[in-house]
Amino acid sequence: MSAGSACQRIKGTVDLLPEDTRAWRALAQAVTDEMALTGYEEIRTPLLEPTELFVRGVGEETDIVTKEMFTFERADRSMTLRPEGTAGVVRAYLENGMHRRPSPQRLYYMGPMFRYERPQAGRQRQFHQIGAELFGAKGAPADAECILLAWRVLQRAGVPAEALSLQVNSVGSGESRARFVNGLKDLVRPHLDKLDEVHQQRYEKNPLRLLDSKDPYCVELFASAAFEQFLNDSIALNDAWDQCEKTIDLLKAMGVPVSINRRLVRGLDYYTGVVFEVSSNLLGAQSAVCGGGRYDNLVASLGGPDTPATGFGIGVERLMLLQQASIAPPPCVYIVTDQYHADAFQLAATLRAEGIPCQVDLSGRAFGKQLASAEKAGAVLAVIRGEEEARHGGWVVKDLAAKTQSVLETPCTAAVVDMYRQRVETSGS
Numbered sequence: 001m002s003a004g005s006a007c008q009r010i011k012g013t014v015d016l017l018p019e020d021t022r023a024w025r026a027l028a029q030a031v032t033d034e035m036a037l038t039g040y041e042e043i044r045t046p047l048l049e050p051t052e053l054f055v056r057g058v059g060e061e062t063d064i065v066t067k068e069m070f071t072f073e074r075a076d077r078s079m080t081l082r083p084e085g086t087a088g089v090v091r092a093y094l095e096n097g098m099h100r101r102p103s104p105q106r107l108y109y110m111g112p113m114f115r116y117e118r119p120q121a122g123r124q125r126q127f128h129q130i131g132a133e134l135f136g137a138k139g140a141p142a143d144a145e146c147i148l149l150a151w152r153v154l155q156r157a158g159v160p161a162e163a164l165s166l167q168v169n170s171v172g173s174g175e176s177r178a179r180f181v182n183g184l185k186d187l188v189r190p191h192l193d194k195l196d197e198v199h200q201q202r203y204e205k206n207p208l209r210l211l212d213s214k215d216p217y218c219v220e221l222f223a224s225a226a227f228e229q230f231l232n233d234s235i236a237l238n239d240a241w242d243q244c245e246k247t248i249d250l251l252k253a254m255g256v257p258v259s260i261n262r263r264l265v266r267g268l269d270y271y272t273g274v275v276f277e278v279s280s281n282l283l284g285a286q287s288a289v290c291g292g293g294r295y296d297n298l299v300a301s302l303g304g305p306d307t308p309a310t311g312f313g314i315g316v317e318r319l320m321l322l323q324q325a326s327i328a329p330p331p332c333v334y335i336v337t338d339q340y341h342a343d344a345f346q347l348a349a350t351l352r353a354e355g356i357p358c359q360v361d362l363s364g365r366a367f368g369k370q371l372a373s374a375e376k377a378g379a380v381l382a383v384i385r386g387e388e389e390a391r392h393g394g395w396v397v398k399d400l401a402a403k404t405q406s407v408l409e410t411p412c413t414a415a416v417v418d419m420y421r422q423r424v425e426t427s428g429s
Protein backbone atom coordinates (compact mmCIF):
# COMPACT_ATOMS: atom_id res chain seq x y z
CA MET A 1 0.00 0.00 0.00
CA SER A 2 1.49 3.37 -0.98
CA ALA A 3 1.49 6.22 1.53
CA GLY A 4 -1.87 7.98 1.65
CA SER A 5 -3.84 5.34 -0.29
CA ALA A 6 -6.85 3.84 1.45
CA CYS A 7 -6.62 0.39 3.03
CA GLN A 8 -8.76 -2.19 1.32
CA ARG A 9 -10.48 -5.19 2.76
CA ILE A 10 -8.73 -8.53 2.58
CA LYS A 11 -9.56 -10.62 -0.47
CA GLY A 12 -12.41 -13.03 0.18
CA THR A 13 -13.97 -10.92 2.96
CA VAL A 14 -16.98 -8.61 2.67
CA ASP A 15 -18.38 -5.58 4.44
CA LEU A 16 -22.01 -5.80 5.45
CA LEU A 17 -23.68 -2.41 5.03
CA PRO A 18 -26.92 -1.32 6.74
CA GLU A 19 -29.00 -2.61 3.81
CA ASP A 20 -27.36 -6.02 4.37
CA THR A 21 -27.36 -6.14 8.17
CA ARG A 22 -31.13 -5.66 8.20
CA ALA A 23 -31.54 -9.00 6.46
CA TRP A 24 -28.88 -10.59 8.69
CA ARG A 25 -30.70 -9.52 11.84
CA ALA A 26 -34.00 -10.83 10.51
CA LEU A 27 -32.29 -14.10 9.63
CA ALA A 28 -30.73 -14.43 13.09
CA GLN A 29 -34.18 -13.93 14.63
CA ALA A 30 -35.80 -16.47 12.30
CA VAL A 31 -33.04 -18.99 13.08
CA THR A 32 -33.38 -18.48 16.84
CA ASP A 33 -37.15 -18.93 16.66
CA GLU A 34 -36.99 -22.00 14.45
CA MET A 35 -34.26 -23.67 16.52
CA ALA A 36 -36.25 -23.09 19.71
CA LEU A 37 -39.26 -24.88 18.22
CA THR A 38 -37.23 -28.12 18.15
CA GLY A 39 -35.43 -27.50 21.47
CA TYR A 40 -32.04 -26.34 20.11
CA GLU A 41 -30.19 -23.83 22.28
CA GLU A 42 -27.39 -21.52 21.25
CA ILE A 43 -23.73 -22.19 21.95
CA ARG A 44 -20.98 -19.68 21.18
CA THR A 45 -17.44 -20.97 20.91
CA PRO A 46 -14.23 -19.02 20.17
CA LEU A 47 -13.19 -18.20 16.62
CA LEU A 48 -9.69 -19.26 17.61
CA GLU A 49 -9.02 -22.88 18.46
CA PRO A 50 -5.89 -25.01 18.82
CA THR A 51 -4.82 -26.14 15.34
CA GLU A 52 -4.66 -29.73 16.54
CA LEU A 53 -8.43 -29.75 17.10
CA PHE A 54 -9.08 -29.46 13.36
CA VAL A 55 -6.24 -31.78 12.37
CA ARG A 56 -7.69 -34.49 14.62
CA GLY A 57 -11.34 -33.57 14.13
CA VAL A 58 -11.77 -32.62 10.48
CA GLY A 59 -9.03 -34.95 9.20
CA GLU A 60 -5.34 -34.65 8.36
CA GLU A 61 -5.83 -35.33 4.66
CA THR A 62 -8.85 -33.12 4.02
CA ASP A 63 -8.61 -30.04 1.79
CA ILE A 64 -9.56 -27.92 4.80
CA VAL A 65 -6.62 -29.07 6.90
CA THR A 66 -4.02 -29.46 4.15
CA LYS A 67 -4.52 -26.11 2.45
CA GLU A 68 -7.37 -23.96 3.68
CA MET A 69 -6.70 -23.09 7.30
CA PHE A 70 -5.64 -19.68 8.61
CA THR A 71 -3.05 -20.87 11.08
CA PHE A 72 -0.46 -18.96 13.06
CA GLU A 73 1.70 -19.26 16.13
CA ARG A 74 1.69 -17.26 19.34
CA ALA A 75 3.87 -18.15 22.30
CA ASP A 76 4.79 -21.51 20.74
CA ARG A 77 1.16 -22.46 20.37
CA SER A 78 -0.32 -23.11 16.94
CA MET A 79 -3.80 -21.71 16.61
CA THR A 80 -6.31 -21.60 13.78
CA LEU A 81 -9.28 -19.44 12.88
CA ARG A 82 -12.09 -22.00 12.85
CA PRO A 83 -12.78 -23.33 9.34
CA GLU A 84 -16.02 -25.00 10.50
CA GLY A 85 -18.09 -25.22 13.66
CA THR A 86 -18.45 -28.89 14.59
CA ALA A 87 -14.99 -29.58 16.01
CA GLY A 88 -15.13 -26.53 18.30
CA VAL A 89 -18.61 -27.42 19.53
CA VAL A 90 -17.46 -30.96 20.34
CA ARG A 91 -14.46 -29.53 22.20
CA ALA A 92 -16.72 -27.21 24.21
CA TYR A 93 -19.22 -30.02 24.84
CA LEU A 94 -16.46 -32.10 26.42
CA GLU A 95 -14.48 -29.34 28.09
CA ASN A 96 -17.59 -28.05 29.87
CA GLY A 97 -18.81 -31.47 30.92
CA MET A 98 -21.94 -31.19 28.80
CA HIS A 99 -21.64 -34.90 28.02
CA ARG A 100 -22.64 -35.50 31.66
CA ARG A 101 -25.90 -33.61 31.20
CA PRO A 102 -29.02 -35.55 30.19
CA SER A 103 -29.00 -36.73 26.56
CA PRO A 104 -29.70 -35.69 23.97
CA GLN A 105 -28.09 -32.27 23.86
CA ARG A 106 -29.32 -30.00 21.11
CA LEU A 107 -27.07 -27.08 20.21
CA TYR A 108 -26.92 -24.47 17.46
CA TYR A 109 -24.61 -21.65 16.46
CA MET A 110 -24.29 -18.87 13.93
CA GLY A 111 -21.05 -17.12 13.15
CA PRO A 112 -18.01 -16.59 10.96
CA MET A 113 -15.77 -19.36 9.63
CA PHE A 114 -12.50 -18.98 7.74
CA ARG A 115 -11.16 -20.99 4.82
CA TYR A 116 -8.37 -20.00 2.49
CA GLU A 117 -10.17 -20.91 -0.72
CA ARG A 118 -10.16 -19.17 -4.09
CA PRO A 119 -12.87 -16.53 -3.73
CA GLN A 120 -15.71 -16.54 -6.25
CA ALA A 121 -19.48 -16.03 -6.24
CA GLY A 122 -20.77 -17.84 -3.13
CA ARG A 123 -17.27 -18.67 -1.88
CA GLN A 124 -15.44 -16.44 0.56
CA ARG A 125 -12.48 -16.70 2.86
CA GLN A 126 -14.49 -15.36 5.76
CA PHE A 127 -18.02 -16.71 5.47
CA HIS A 128 -20.77 -17.51 7.96
CA GLN A 129 -22.54 -20.67 8.97
CA ILE A 130 -25.70 -21.52 10.81
CA GLY A 131 -24.99 -24.90 12.36
CA ALA A 132 -26.72 -27.38 14.62
CA GLU A 133 -25.35 -30.40 16.45
CA LEU A 134 -27.35 -33.14 18.16
CA PHE A 135 -25.38 -35.20 20.69
CA GLY A 136 -26.38 -38.48 22.31
CA ALA A 137 -29.06 -39.68 19.90
CA LYS A 138 -28.72 -42.39 17.31
CA GLY A 139 -31.17 -43.85 14.83
CA ALA A 140 -33.22 -42.55 11.96
CA PRO A 141 -35.45 -40.22 14.05
CA ALA A 142 -32.35 -38.26 15.14
CA ASP A 143 -31.03 -38.00 11.58
CA ALA A 144 -34.47 -37.04 10.32
CA GLU A 145 -34.89 -34.41 13.08
CA CYS A 146 -31.64 -32.80 12.06
CA ILE A 147 -32.30 -32.80 8.32
CA LEU A 148 -35.84 -31.56 8.86
CA LEU A 149 -34.49 -28.75 11.04
CA ALA A 150 -32.06 -27.67 8.30
CA TRP A 151 -34.93 -27.75 5.82
CA ARG A 152 -37.21 -25.73 8.13
CA VAL A 153 -34.52 -23.11 8.76
CA LEU A 154 -34.08 -22.63 5.01
CA GLN A 155 -37.86 -22.31 4.52
CA ARG A 156 -38.24 -19.96 7.46
CA ALA A 157 -35.45 -17.82 6.02
CA GLY A 158 -37.55 -17.36 2.89
CA VAL A 159 -35.80 -19.77 0.54
CA PRO A 160 -38.48 -21.32 -1.68
CA ALA A 161 -38.53 -25.14 -1.56
CA GLU A 162 -38.66 -25.24 -5.37
CA ALA A 163 -35.19 -23.69 -5.48
CA LEU A 164 -33.69 -26.52 -3.41
CA SER A 165 -32.67 -30.11 -3.85
CA LEU A 166 -32.07 -32.32 -0.80
CA GLN A 167 -29.89 -35.36 -1.35
CA VAL A 168 -29.02 -38.06 1.14
CA ASN A 169 -26.50 -40.88 1.14
CA SER A 170 -24.60 -43.19 3.44
CA VAL A 171 -21.16 -44.59 2.80
CA GLY A 172 -21.50 -46.82 5.84
CA SER A 173 -19.51 -46.81 9.03
CA GLY A 174 -16.57 -48.80 10.39
CA GLU A 175 -15.98 -52.05 8.55
CA SER A 176 -18.51 -51.46 5.80
CA ARG A 177 -17.09 -48.02 5.04
CA ALA A 178 -13.60 -49.58 4.79
CA ARG A 179 -14.99 -52.21 2.41
CA PHE A 180 -16.61 -49.49 0.30
CA VAL A 181 -13.34 -47.56 0.14
CA ASN A 182 -11.39 -50.70 -0.85
CA GLY A 183 -13.93 -51.55 -3.56
CA LEU A 184 -13.70 -48.00 -4.86
CA LYS A 185 -9.91 -48.22 -4.99
CA ASP A 186 -10.08 -51.55 -6.85
CA LEU A 187 -12.28 -49.89 -9.43
CA VAL A 188 -10.06 -46.84 -9.88
CA ARG A 189 -6.69 -48.65 -9.77
CA PRO A 190 -6.58 -49.71 -13.46
CA HIS A 191 -7.14 -46.04 -14.45
CA LEU A 192 -4.65 -44.50 -12.04
CA ASP A 193 -2.03 -43.57 -14.64
CA LYS A 194 -4.65 -41.47 -16.44
CA LEU A 195 -5.37 -39.35 -13.37
CA ASP A 196 -3.33 -36.24 -12.61
CA GLU A 197 -1.05 -35.96 -9.60
CA VAL A 198 -3.68 -34.35 -7.37
CA HIS A 199 -6.13 -37.16 -8.01
CA GLN A 200 -3.45 -39.82 -7.60
CA GLN A 201 -2.75 -38.36 -4.17
CA ARG A 202 -6.46 -38.34 -3.37
CA TYR A 203 -6.57 -41.97 -4.35
CA GLU A 204 -3.90 -42.73 -1.75
CA LYS A 205 -5.01 -40.46 1.04
CA ASN A 206 -8.71 -39.74 0.74
CA PRO A 207 -10.20 -41.94 -1.99
CA LEU A 208 -13.84 -41.07 -1.19
CA ARG A 209 -13.17 -37.52 -2.34
CA LEU A 210 -12.57 -38.83 -5.85
CA LEU A 211 -16.33 -39.28 -6.04
CA ASP A 212 -17.07 -35.56 -6.02
CA SER A 213 -14.18 -34.61 -8.29
CA LYS A 214 -15.00 -32.44 -11.31
CA ASP A 215 -12.09 -33.92 -13.26
CA PRO A 216 -13.62 -35.09 -16.60
CA TYR A 217 -11.89 -38.46 -16.37
CA CYS A 218 -13.28 -39.13 -12.88
CA VAL A 219 -16.73 -37.92 -13.90
CA GLU A 220 -16.72 -40.37 -16.83
CA LEU A 221 -15.44 -43.22 -14.71
CA PHE A 222 -18.09 -42.71 -12.03
CA ALA A 223 -20.82 -42.46 -14.64
CA SER A 224 -19.91 -45.90 -16.03
CA ALA A 225 -22.14 -48.98 -15.78
CA ALA A 226 -19.38 -50.79 -13.85
CA PHE A 227 -19.42 -48.12 -11.18
CA GLU A 228 -23.21 -48.12 -11.01
CA GLN A 229 -23.03 -51.87 -10.44
CA PHE A 230 -20.46 -51.39 -7.66
CA LEU A 231 -22.73 -48.83 -5.96
CA ASN A 232 -25.72 -51.16 -6.12
CA ASP A 233 -23.73 -54.10 -4.77
CA SER A 234 -22.31 -51.99 -1.95
CA ILE A 235 -25.79 -51.35 -0.50
CA ALA A 236 -26.03 -54.94 0.76
CA LEU A 237 -22.70 -54.48 2.61
CA ASN A 238 -23.54 -51.09 4.08
CA ASP A 239 -24.30 -51.39 7.81
CA ALA A 240 -25.92 -47.95 7.86
CA TRP A 241 -28.11 -48.30 4.79
CA ASP A 242 -31.19 -49.38 6.71
CA GLN A 243 -30.94 -46.23 8.82
CA CYS A 244 -30.56 -44.14 5.70
CA GLU A 245 -33.75 -45.59 4.20
CA LYS A 246 -35.69 -45.11 7.43
CA THR A 247 -34.49 -41.50 7.58
CA ILE A 248 -35.71 -40.94 4.04
CA ASP A 249 -39.09 -42.49 4.90
CA LEU A 250 -39.47 -40.17 7.89
CA LEU A 251 -38.58 -37.14 5.81
CA LYS A 252 -41.04 -38.12 3.12
CA ALA A 253 -43.72 -38.58 5.77
CA MET A 254 -43.02 -34.98 6.80
CA GLY A 255 -43.49 -33.81 3.21
CA VAL A 256 -39.80 -33.02 2.65
CA PRO A 257 -38.77 -33.74 -0.95
CA VAL A 258 -35.66 -35.89 -0.66
CA SER A 259 -33.71 -38.11 -3.02
CA ILE A 260 -30.81 -40.54 -2.74
CA ASN A 261 -27.51 -39.61 -4.34
CA ARG A 262 -25.16 -42.57 -4.05
CA ARG A 263 -22.25 -40.42 -5.25
CA LEU A 264 -22.62 -37.89 -2.44
CA VAL A 265 -19.58 -37.69 -0.15
CA ARG A 266 -18.62 -34.92 2.20
CA GLY A 267 -15.32 -33.07 2.39
CA LEU A 268 -14.75 -33.68 6.10
CA ASP A 269 -13.50 -36.98 7.47
CA TYR A 270 -15.65 -37.31 10.56
CA TYR A 271 -18.84 -38.57 8.92
CA THR A 272 -19.85 -42.16 9.68
CA GLY A 273 -23.40 -42.75 8.45
CA VAL A 274 -26.19 -40.77 6.85
CA VAL A 275 -24.84 -37.67 5.11
CA PHE A 276 -26.82 -35.04 3.25
CA GLU A 277 -26.54 -31.89 1.22
CA VAL A 278 -29.03 -29.24 0.19
CA SER A 279 -28.10 -27.55 -3.07
CA SER A 280 -29.60 -25.14 -5.54
CA ASN A 281 -28.90 -24.77 -9.23
CA LEU A 282 -29.55 -21.05 -8.80
CA LEU A 283 -26.19 -20.84 -7.01
CA GLY A 284 -23.95 -21.78 -9.96
CA ALA A 285 -20.71 -23.64 -9.27
CA GLN A 286 -20.92 -23.30 -5.45
CA SER A 287 -24.30 -24.97 -5.33
CA ALA A 288 -24.32 -26.44 -1.78
CA VAL A 289 -26.20 -24.24 0.67
CA CYS A 290 -26.16 -26.82 3.48
CA GLY A 291 -24.26 -29.98 4.33
CA GLY A 292 -24.17 -32.34 7.25
CA GLY A 293 -24.55 -35.84 8.54
CA ARG A 294 -23.84 -38.34 11.26
CA TYR A 295 -20.46 -38.43 12.98
CA ASP A 296 -20.55 -41.08 15.68
CA ASN A 297 -16.77 -41.30 16.30
CA LEU A 298 -15.77 -37.67 16.61
CA VAL A 299 -16.59 -37.15 20.30
CA ALA A 300 -14.60 -40.26 21.27
CA SER A 301 -11.72 -39.37 18.97
CA LEU A 302 -11.44 -35.99 20.71
CA GLY A 303 -11.17 -37.68 24.11
CA GLY A 304 -14.81 -38.08 25.16
CA PRO A 305 -17.04 -41.09 25.71
CA ASP A 306 -18.66 -42.90 22.78
CA THR A 307 -21.38 -40.48 21.74
CA PRO A 308 -23.56 -40.70 18.66
CA ALA A 309 -23.91 -37.32 16.99
CA THR A 310 -25.31 -35.66 13.91
CA GLY A 311 -25.52 -32.11 12.61
CA PHE A 312 -25.43 -29.65 9.73
CA GLY A 313 -23.99 -26.36 8.56
CA ILE A 314 -25.80 -23.84 6.34
CA GLY A 315 -23.77 -21.26 4.42
CA VAL A 316 -25.36 -17.92 5.32
CA GLU A 317 -24.07 -16.01 2.27
CA ARG A 318 -25.41 -18.69 -0.06
CA LEU A 319 -28.72 -18.73 1.80
CA MET A 320 -28.93 -14.94 1.34
CA LEU A 321 -28.39 -15.34 -2.40
CA LEU A 322 -31.47 -17.56 -2.46
CA GLN A 323 -33.70 -15.39 -0.30
CA GLN A 324 -36.61 -13.98 -2.24
CA ALA A 325 -37.78 -10.98 -0.33
CA SER A 326 -35.61 -7.99 0.40
CA ILE A 327 -36.27 -6.35 3.73
CA ALA A 328 -37.35 -2.74 3.90
CA PRO A 329 -36.15 -0.53 6.75
CA PRO A 330 -38.71 -0.29 9.57
CA PRO A 331 -41.23 2.49 8.85
CA CYS A 332 -40.42 5.59 10.84
CA VAL A 333 -41.71 9.04 11.75
CA TYR A 334 -39.50 11.78 10.29
CA ILE A 335 -39.26 15.19 11.92
CA VAL A 336 -38.71 18.06 9.53
CA THR A 337 -37.43 21.09 11.36
CA ASP A 338 -35.55 24.29 10.66
CA GLN A 339 -33.76 25.01 13.89
CA TYR A 340 -33.65 24.37 17.59
CA HIS A 341 -37.13 23.32 18.75
CA ALA A 342 -36.95 21.54 22.10
CA ASP A 343 -40.49 20.21 21.69
CA ALA A 344 -39.56 18.52 18.40
CA PHE A 345 -36.76 16.68 20.19
CA GLN A 346 -39.15 15.81 23.01
CA LEU A 347 -41.64 14.39 20.53
CA ALA A 348 -38.88 12.26 18.96
CA ALA A 349 -37.81 10.92 22.38
CA THR A 350 -41.39 10.10 23.38
CA LEU A 351 -42.10 8.28 20.11
CA ARG A 352 -38.91 6.19 20.55
CA ALA A 353 -39.94 5.38 24.11
CA GLU A 354 -43.19 4.05 22.61
CA GLY A 355 -41.11 1.82 20.35
CA ILE A 356 -41.76 3.94 17.25
CA PRO A 357 -38.66 4.59 15.11
CA CYS A 358 -38.16 8.32 14.72
CA GLN A 359 -35.51 10.31 12.87
CA VAL A 360 -34.92 14.03 13.26
CA ASP A 361 -33.54 15.82 10.19
CA LEU A 362 -30.35 17.53 11.30
CA SER A 363 -29.42 19.17 7.99
CA GLY A 364 -31.16 22.54 8.33
CA ARG A 365 -32.02 22.34 4.58
CA ALA A 366 -35.22 23.57 2.93
CA PHE A 367 -38.30 21.62 4.03
CA GLY A 368 -38.87 20.25 0.51
CA LYS A 369 -35.46 18.61 0.61
CA GLN A 370 -36.04 17.28 4.11
CA LEU A 371 -39.34 15.76 2.95
CA ALA A 372 -37.52 14.02 0.11
CA SER A 373 -35.10 12.56 2.69
CA ALA A 374 -38.12 11.41 4.74
CA GLU A 375 -39.36 9.37 1.75
CA LYS A 376 -35.92 7.86 1.25
CA ALA A 377 -35.68 6.92 4.94
CA GLY A 378 -38.89 4.88 4.61
CA ALA A 379 -40.94 7.27 6.76
CA VAL A 380 -44.70 6.87 6.88
CA LEU A 381 -45.32 10.20 8.61
CA ALA A 382 -43.44 13.48 8.44
CA VAL A 383 -43.99 15.90 11.32
CA ILE A 384 -43.10 19.46 10.40
CA ARG A 385 -41.99 21.82 13.13
CA GLY A 386 -40.68 25.12 11.83
CA GLU A 387 -40.76 28.74 13.01
CA GLU A 388 -44.15 29.26 11.42
CA GLU A 389 -45.72 26.17 13.04
CA ALA A 390 -44.20 26.93 16.43
CA ARG A 391 -45.54 30.50 16.32
CA HIS A 392 -49.07 29.20 15.80
CA GLY A 393 -48.68 26.45 18.42
CA GLY A 394 -49.36 23.79 15.81
CA TRP A 395 -47.73 20.82 14.12
CA VAL A 396 -48.12 19.87 10.50
CA VAL A 397 -48.27 16.10 9.98
CA LYS A 398 -47.99 14.64 6.49
CA ASP A 399 -49.10 11.11 5.77
CA LEU A 400 -46.52 10.28 3.12
CA ALA A 401 -48.35 7.29 1.66
CA ALA A 402 -51.84 8.82 1.50
CA LYS A 403 -50.38 12.24 0.56
CA THR A 404 -52.67 13.94 3.07
CA GLN A 405 -51.83 16.59 5.61
CA SER A 406 -53.32 17.64 8.96
CA VAL A 407 -52.59 20.30 11.53
CA LEU A 408 -52.40 19.18 15.16
CA GLU A 409 -52.49 21.28 18.30
CA THR A 410 -49.85 20.93 21.04
CA PRO A 411 -49.54 18.39 22.65
CA CYS A 412 -49.61 16.23 19.56
CA THR A 413 -47.80 13.09 20.75
CA ALA A 414 -50.84 10.87 21.33
CA ALA A 415 -52.29 11.82 17.93
CA VAL A 416 -48.99 11.09 16.14
CA VAL A 417 -48.71 7.70 17.88
CA ASP A 418 -52.27 6.86 16.78
CA MET A 419 -51.69 7.97 13.21
CA TYR A 420 -48.46 5.97 13.02
CA ARG A 421 -50.02 2.78 14.37
CA GLN A 422 -53.02 3.06 12.08
CA ARG A 423 -50.83 3.70 9.07
CA VAL A 424 -48.48 0.78 9.85
CA GLU A 425 -51.39 -1.58 10.51
CA THR A 426 -53.22 -0.69 7.29
CA SER A 427 -50.06 -1.02 5.19
CA GLY A 428 -49.28 -4.36 6.90
CA SER A 429 -45.69 -3.24 7.65
Ligand code: HAM
Pocket residue numbers: 083084085086115117122123124125127128129131132133267268288289290291292293295310311312313314315316317318
Ligand atom coordinates in the same frame (compact mmCIF):
# COMPACT_ATOMS: atom_id res chain seq x y z
P1 HAM B 1 -19.38 -27.90 5.01
O1 HAM B 1 -20.09 -28.64 3.93
O2 HAM B 1 -17.90 -27.81 4.89
O3 HAM B 1 -19.78 -28.58 6.38
O4 HAM B 1 -19.97 -26.44 5.10
C1 HAM B 1 -21.35 -26.22 5.25
C2 HAM B 1 -21.82 -25.10 4.33
O5 HAM B 1 -21.02 -23.93 4.54
C3 HAM B 1 -21.66 -25.40 2.84
O6 HAM B 1 -22.72 -26.16 2.34
C4 HAM B 1 -21.65 -24.00 2.26
O7 HAM B 1 -22.98 -23.53 2.09
C5 HAM B 1 -20.96 -23.17 3.32
N1 HAM B 1 -19.56 -22.90 2.96
C6 HAM B 1 -18.50 -23.73 3.09
N2 HAM B 1 -17.38 -23.12 2.65
C7 HAM B 1 -17.74 -21.89 2.24
C8 HAM B 1 -17.03 -20.76 1.69
N3 HAM B 1 -15.71 -20.78 1.50
N4 HAM B 1 -17.72 -19.64 1.38
C9 HAM B 1 -19.06 -19.59 1.58
N5 HAM B 1 -19.78 -20.61 2.10
C10 HAM B 1 -19.14 -21.74 2.43
C11 HAM B 1 -19.32 -28.19 7.60
O8 HAM B 1 -18.67 -27.21 7.79
C12 HAM B 1 -19.76 -29.11 8.72
N6 HAM B 1 -19.20 -28.57 9.98
C13 HAM B 1 -21.27 -29.21 8.78
C14 HAM B 1 -21.71 -30.14 9.88
C15 HAM B 1 -22.13 -29.79 11.11
N7 HAM B 1 -21.71 -31.46 9.82
C16 HAM B 1 -22.12 -31.95 10.98
N8 HAM B 1 -22.37 -30.94 11.79
